[in-house]
Amino acid sequence: MNDHQPWHGIAASETVFLSGTEPFWSGKVEGNMLTYTTPEKPDGVQIPIERFAGRGGLSFGGELEGKHLTIALGPDDCSDGMSDRHYPFAATLQLGDETRMGCGWTTAHPATGPKAP
Numbered sequence: 001m002n003d004h005q006p007w008h009g010i011a012a013s014e015t016v017f018l019s020g021t022e023p024f025w026s027g028k029v030e031g032n033m034l035t036y037t038t039p040e041k042p043d044g045v046q047i048p049i050e051r052f053a054g055r056g057g058l059s060f061g062g063e064l065e066g067k068h069l070t071i072a073l074g075p076d077d078c079s080d081g082m083s084d085r086h087y088p089f090a091a092t093l094q095l096g097d098e099t100r101m102g103c104g105w106t107t108a109h110p111a112t113g114p115k116a117p
Contacts, residue, residue, distance in 0.1 A: 010108075010109070071094075087111045
């Protein structure tokens with residue numbers, strides 16, 4: 001029997017945190033807003049987003065500086081490659097024609113391992 005129900009692994013009320021390297025980027029999703037941060041914009045840029053629950057994860061979509069932005073987030077053991085921390089979700093950020101990889105965690109599904117120095 002096929003499961004055709006949307007994925008419910010992250011409640012809409014949870015804050016979602018995202019982080020990626022090469023290049024460095026991070027994000028924080030609260031409700032229908034994303035704060036997207038880079039080393040060039042340490043205070044971040046806030047944009048409205050829409051949430052979509054698919055069968056294997058979530059996606060968030062919006063527009064950043066004239067480019068379409070999509071974040072796909074799904075359950076997978078993820079490592080940032082720079083620390084011994086492990087994250088419960090893998091993230092893929094598509095910004096225009098650029099793809100960035102990263103990890104995700106939430107208030108209810110935290111990262112594990114040593115805290116960043």
